[in-house]
Amino acid sequence: MRIALLTYSTRPRGGVVHTLALAEALAALGHAVTVWTLGRGGDAFFRPVDPRVRLAVVPFPDVPGEEVGPRVLRSIRLLRVAFAAAADGYDVVHAQDCISANAVDRCVRTVHHLDQFTTPELAACHERAIVRPYAHLTVSAAVAAELRAGWGITAEVIPNGVDAARFAAAVPAVPERPYLLTVGGIEPRKGSLDLLDAYALLRRELPALRLVIAGGETLFDYRAYRAEWEERARALGVVPEVLGPVAHDDLPPLMAGAAAFAFPSTREGFGLAAMEALAAGVPVVVRDLPVLREVFGTAVGYGTDPASLAAALLRAVTAPDPARRAAGRALAAAHTWPAAAARHVEFYERVTAGRSPHRPVPARP
Incomplete structure (x- = not known):
């Protein structure tokens, strides 16, 4: 399968650690994996990445004094424009956070945890990133229960791997x-x-x-x-x-x-x-x-x-x-990453059955 995994940073946070480890385990199974991210603080990830994984790091220059809301909107816009310009078609586009889920039009989403935001841009980003994806994953049954209770969404539970x-x-x-x-x-x-x-x-x-x-x-x-x-x-x-x-x-x-x-x-x-x-x-x-x-x-x-x-x-x-x-x-x-990757592949095959590959479309204003 041709798989795009999207995250929001090159720096070490739980979701980024998860994305890289999953990408490497999927590549080890023979899949063509590209990790898309924003280059916050530089164009390299916090650790070396298996060369079988293709990296697409979108430059994200710092803007001194920028507030959180405008930074979120700029993050979404830059990642959306770069991803839409890509010539590749993917069988699966898999977003790992609310910013990357807002930057694409059709995706699978892993909801790692649910937050409550007061910043309007963040609150809207969080909500869209839950309701717009066509399929959902969580890393625990407790978060899956929150999704079901709050939004009526049924999510597949695939626990994290651990190195x-x-x-x-x-x-x-x-x-x-x-x-x-x-x-x-x-x-x-x-x-x-x-x-x-x-x-x-x-x-x-x-x-x-x-x-x-x-x-x-x-x-x-x-x-x-x-x-x-x-x-x-x-x-x-x-x-x-x-x-x-x-x-x-x-x-x-x-x-x-x-x-x-x-x-x-x-x-x-x-x-x-x-x-x-x-x-x-x-x-x-x-x-x-x-x-x-x-x-x-x-x-x-x-x-x-x-x-x-x-x-x-x-x-x-x-x-x-x-x-x-x-x-x-x-x-x-x-909790191994090979086992988690194998379950992801089964999930991808199930939710993409009959769907055409994802083709980036021109970015919307």
Whole structure:
């Protein structure tokens, strides 16, 4: 099959990680795969990509002072114009986010998670990207249930794959002092304020424990939330270490060296970073959400607020459970990209039966 996978960035976010890994697994099965994306911050992805995957990176220059709404509209417009100008016809056009789903006229869509936006352009983008695609995938049954309840849409569930071997083989970083790690940056959806409060409680019992925050590349403007977070840290008397985006090869040892991994997100579709931590053999504590209960079961600890998150993290750091560690490694290893790719191919064949290949049409105003 000729398959176009569309994402919105070259930088390391969960949806981009998913897109590249899926593209490589589909190419390994013999399919002709092109990944389309916007070149935010450059024209190269955050990691090398299998040469069997064709890359179409659309330049996206930064505009200083640009607000989120206009940036979203410009993203859609540039990707739409570039994709419409392509001479290739695809059997499947598969969008992984709301921006790429708005940039094409007919597509399959993976809904990784559902958001609530106040920016009008984002709210409209989010809604169109749900209702316009002709077929839908999710990475968990919980998100599929949200789609069914909110829009009457039936989605196929194909869980994420995980590069478990990469994290299982990592040589742990050896820190001077133990650290609690989270990946995803500082933003509302990641529960960053609750994690600060939990960490302050945890420090009462473990004063040497550091909090390390990795990642954080995002399209959105969270400066106000970040300012609130920094003010809260000062008030609590804690000094987290904010690394920002971490190089691809540096993430596994950073993950494997952590005393525990915290994942207090308020909205998730699967929890790929937490699954990678399990693959590395690190105790994981997540927020008690239906989707994370579905994905992780008894392999992780749970908390609902700063106090219960702190209590679960204290147990994870001071009394890690070998049986839970083994269960976590096994769970991560069971989610393979070849299996996910094979299920995607079955889905593509089913939903495209009788359809003509997708031919780009001239971009609309």
